[in-house]
Amino acid sequence: MPTSKEGMKLDVTILGSSDAFCSGGHPHAAYLVETDRSTFLVDCGPTVLLALKQQKIDTASIDFVVISHMHGDHFAGLPFLLLEYIYERPRTRPFFVLGPRGITARVWALMCALYPDVLPETLAFALDFIELEPEQPTTIADVEVHPVRVPHQDEDVSLAVRFTAGGKRLFYSGDSPWDDRFIELARGVDLFLCDCTAYEEPMGRHIQWTTLKPLVPLLECRRLVLIHLGREMRAHAAELGVECATEGLKIST
Numbered sequence: 087m088p089t090s091k092e093g094m095k096l097d098v099t100i101l102g103s104s105d106a107f108c109s110g111g112h113p114h115a116a117y118l119v120e121t122d123r124s125t126f127l128v129d130c131g132p133t134v135l136l137a138l139k140q141q142k143i144d145t146a147s148i149d150f151v152v153i154s155h156m157h158g159d160h161f162a163g164l165p166f167l168l169l170e171y172i173y174e175r176p177r178t179r180p181f182f183v184l185g186p187r188g189i190t191a192r193v194w195a196l197m198c199a200l201y202p203d204v205l206p207e208t209l210a211f212a213l214d215f216i217e218l219e220p221e222q223p224t225t226i227a228d229v230e231v232h233p234v235r236v237p238h239q240d241e242d243v244s245l246a247v248r249f250t251a252g253g254k255r256l257f258y259s260g261d262s263p264w265d266d267r268f269i270e271l272a273r274g275v276d277l278f279l280c281d282c283t284a285y286e287e288p289m290g291r292h293i294q295w296t297t298l299k300p301l302v303p304l305l306e307c308r309r310l311v312l313i314h315l316g317r318e319m320r321a322h323a324a325e326l327g328v329e330c331a332t333e334g335l336k337i338s339t
């Protein structure tokens with residue numbers, strides 16, 4: 087056992103708990119994770135700057151971003167974050183974007199559509215992409231990133247990700263329908279952030295509460311928090327007996 091607090095921190099702040107529709111007036115997917123040596127975002131929806139500033143989080147504190155998949159509600163905040171690092175919080179230290187294969191081209195295509203005058207050579211900092219392959223763990227700073235492909239998309243790759251830092255573990259489902267591997271992947275983790283977009287009506291390739299409810303007793307995680315909440319889930323959130331994410335919630339594992 088460690089004798090000091092060093093190597094023990096993995097705190098998660100919910101920045102955006104909604105689905106693609108900002109249901110209930112909540113921001114898009116984004117989570118701030120703080121470990122002893124790293125501060126990073128998990129997903130970066132288009133409302134990310136709004137959420138960071140509402141939570142009074144210094145955007146300059148972010149070391150890197152991990153993107154689960156390239157749907158707009160999960161990565162379309164990146165051009166705004168990069169713009170922040172050009173104009174509002176000028177950055178010189180490198181910034182890293184980790185995400186599924188193809189993310190480098192997709193982010194630059196998005197940047198080109200939104201701010202065509204921003205080019206790699208005009209940035210005052212190194213913007214480095216790390217394309218993740220399913221089942222091939224990567225380590226960045228003190229964080230091990232273990233991506234797993236989930237059946238949310240067919241051609242593009244959607245990832246769930248298990249993070250390990252200082253002996254603490256976080257499992258993030260990303261967007262996904264229920265996958266029986268989640269039982270194993272969530273076993274023993276300190277926090278499982280689990281898609282639960284729909285209540286009882288199926289909504290695309292996502293988890294719905296009526297599917298998840300009987301499986302909750304099988305999840306051997308220390309804490310379960312439901313995320314990516316759609317309109318009906320939000321309306322029922324208080325009565326489920328399972329914690330639902332809301333902005334500003336800070337979870338210390």
Ligand SMILES: [Zn+2]
Nearest residue numbers: 106157159261
């Ligand atoms: Zn989504």
Ligand SMILES: [Zn+2]
Nearest residue numbers: 155157238261
């Ligand atoms: Zn999605």
